[in-house]
Amino acid sequence: MVAAEASAYVSDHVISYLWTCDTCGYGFVTKHAVKQRIVCN
Numbered sequence: 001m002v003a004a005e006a007s008a009y010v011s012d013h014v015i016s017y018l019w020t021c022d023t024c025g026y027g028f029v030t031k032h033a034v035k036q037r038i039v040c041n
Contacts, residue, residue, distance in 0.1 A: 004030075 004017035005027075013034050020027045 006018040016031045
């Protein structure tokens with residue numbers, strides 16, 4: 001597996017990724033929280 005098969009925004013700060021094994025076809029989903037970056041001038 002090199003890259004996720006699909007991705008989707010679950011909420012404002014959460015992205016889920018669909019992975020599928022090229023060899024056996026097993027699929028699973030991972031979820032990642034995205035931190036909001038604050039930029040100060």
